[in-house]
Amino acid sequence: MSAVVITGTSSGIGLATAVAAARAGHQVVATLRDPTRSDALRTAAEAAGVTLDIRRLDVTDDESVTSCLTDVAGQYGTIAAVINNAGAAHLGTLETDGMDALRRVLEVNFFGVARVSTAAMPYLRAGKGRLLAVSSVGGVIGQPFNEAYCAAKFAVEGLYESLHPVAAAMGVRVSLVEPGAVASDFVDHLGDNTARLAASGPYRALLEAYLARTEQAFxxxxxxxxxxxxxxxxxxxxxxxxxxxxxxxAARFSGIKLADLDGSAVTSLTSTWITAAGDSPTN
Structure with a gap:
């Protein structure tokens, strides 16, 4: 029996996808960086009456990725699909974030996807399988205080869009999944906004406006x-x-970008996210 491998299944979209795919009849290998955080996943699987093969996979570690996929292929013979869902939320702006924060976000949200996808391709070619990544509307439209996160998602979109025809020639189907706001603890992992505001310096008023708008969206x-x-x-x-x-x-929001050749429609919209009512953006 072939397997469907999903990364980042401790909560949110990954957890829900693992359960839904198992309910649809797939043999699901649900992976997560820290197996001690699998309680919610196990509880959800038990409630749904499905069985999951839960394993450790850290998308930032080469050996962890290759070892997991090798073991899965050895046990199940074929990997039918790999779903790259693991990711980390981040809020901040370039000046106050610094390069270390940018690298950390890219390591998980872009290089993690690239690392898993690279290791998966030989197995997916052999089985004419599927390669999916959970991207975001933030991979289509850049958003204030999401420079690092959107940069990573833009990179995933570019990676998969470029890979798509090459993989298809090898019998592998590549897809990007673009949610908008999703009610999960993904955003909760952003941390204490009080501390974030205190550290935001000259951007504080803009960040306050953005956070108020984001609370409404979620x-x-x-x-x-x-x-x-x-x-x-x-x-x-x-x-x-x-x-x-x-x-x-999400479709309407992404569609703005596709018809916006000079970028003015996107930036006119997103600039309203960081200004209070009646205010105008400052230069």
């Missing part, structure tokens, strides 16, 4: 289970698209 966020359903549908689609948005709102 009040109407999509459920992780809804995103998981889209991913499971992609696994069953004989001709999956390169790019799929997981909600009508």
């Amino acid at each position: 009040a109407a966020a999509q459920r992780p289970e809804d995103v998981a359903d889209v991913i499971v549908q992609l696994l069953a689609d004989p001709t999956p698209p390169l790019r799929v948005q997981t909600s009508a709102g």
Whole structure:
């Protein structure tokens, strides 16, 4: 029996996808960096009446990635799909973040995807499998105080869009999944905004406005289970698209970029996210 490998399954989209894929009949290998954080995953699987093969995989560690995929292929014979979901949230701006923070975000959110995808390709070629990455509308439209995160997601989009025809020639289907706001503890991992505001210096007023706007956006966020359903549908689609948005709102938002040749529509919109009512952006 072939396996579906999913990274970052301790919570949120990864957890929901592992359960939904197992419920759809897939043999799911649910991976996470720290196996001691698997309680929620095990509880959800038990409640759904499904069995998961839970394993350690740290997307920032070459040996961890290759060892896990080698063991999975050895046990199941074929890897039918690899779903790159592991990621880390981050808020900040370039001047106050510094290069170390930028590297940390890229290491998990971009190089982690590249590392897993590289190691997976020989197995996916052999089985004519699927390679998916959970990206974001932030991989299409850059957003204030998300320079590092959006840079990583832009890079994932460029990586997979470029890889798509090459992988297809080898029988491997490549897809990007682009959610908007999702109600999960992903954003909770951003940490204490009080400390963040104190450290933001001249950007404090802008960050306060952004945080207020973001709280409103996440009040109407999509459920992780809804995103998981889209991913499971992609696994069953004989001709999956390169790019799929997981909600009508995400599709509308991403569509702004596709029709915005000079960038003015995007930046006119996102500048309103960091100004209080009646204020104008400063130069």
